[in-house]
Amino acid sequence: MTRPFEQRRECTIVAPMLTAREGELSAEEVSLLDQHLQGCNECRAISLALAETDGLVGEALLAEAARRDFAPFVDEVMARVGAGPQEKASLWARALAWARAHRAAALMGTLAPTLAGLALIVYFSDSETPPPPLAGEVEVVAEGRAPMVLQTSEGPVVLLGGTDGT
């Protein structure tokens, strides 16, 4: 059975008042609400239903917050505001805070092992080529029947040998 238009209109006006806490409505509003609820089963039902869930959202969220481990929260905040890490601040929290505050240095720190590795590779790959002869040393670079070339500190010396071995 549908309600008369006037009553439905009053429901629309009154229903939002159902969420009011004590002292939030004017005396006039309180009077209108009370009067309406006496004659409106639907709004009375809504009022009861809303009362059942009143405060549950707050309770659920605060319960969730209470369940969560907040131990690192304050240390992370303190590190971020640069108020100096506490003794009890975790090493990880401090490292994170430092990394946030010194992004460039943190990047270099991360890249440092890679760069060091690259430097070692370059060094050892270079060391595989034979070192140049030291000054004063003599190196035979060709021998046999062909002319012998001696690398000396003064430069290459070509020895023209005969077939007799001289």
Place this chain on the structure above:
Amino acid sequence: MGWRALNFRDPASVPLMEADDIALVTRAKAGDAEAFRALVVRHQRKVYAVALGIVKDPDLAWDVAQEAFVRVHQHLPEFKGESAFGTWVMRIGHHLAIDVIRKERSASREAIDDVREQDIEEAAEGVLSTASGVSPQQGALRRELLEKIQGALAQIPAAHREILVLREVEGLSYEELAERLRIPKGTVMSRLFHARKKMQALLAEYAS
């Protein structure tokens, strides 16, 4: 008539856990990091709860809450104490959470449902009455219900979620909600009613 000892304690000598927010703020402004730490510890869970209610994601809520305290620290010298420190912190946390939502909404716009007359007729019956008792069975049901609430909260429009969280976690009055949200009191009442009605209907669905 004997002398009555009056104990005017130096604010700096009051143990941190006993000190009120005003005393801690004064000390924090003077550079006392331990006082600021105490303020964070005192308000962290509530700021997190509001952020969680609005942004829905626990890790995002954690970041929002931390950012709120970082902003508080930055602006502490400007805090004049015109409102309670807790209110100030919550306001900052609330605005940061809303910023996150706005960024999310730029991708998919979420409309606030207007007041609909037929909503009044959609109220679920009192199926949750069994969840408000104190027996072990009812207690278990209530715990389950608290978990379901977060799921239901995620399903309602952001503006409804926002007003509900501010009302129930921060405990703001109609006037405070109107001031915080910059909307008329009538809109506060209407929005809050529809938010609560949607939550009630969603929870009734779970319970059934």
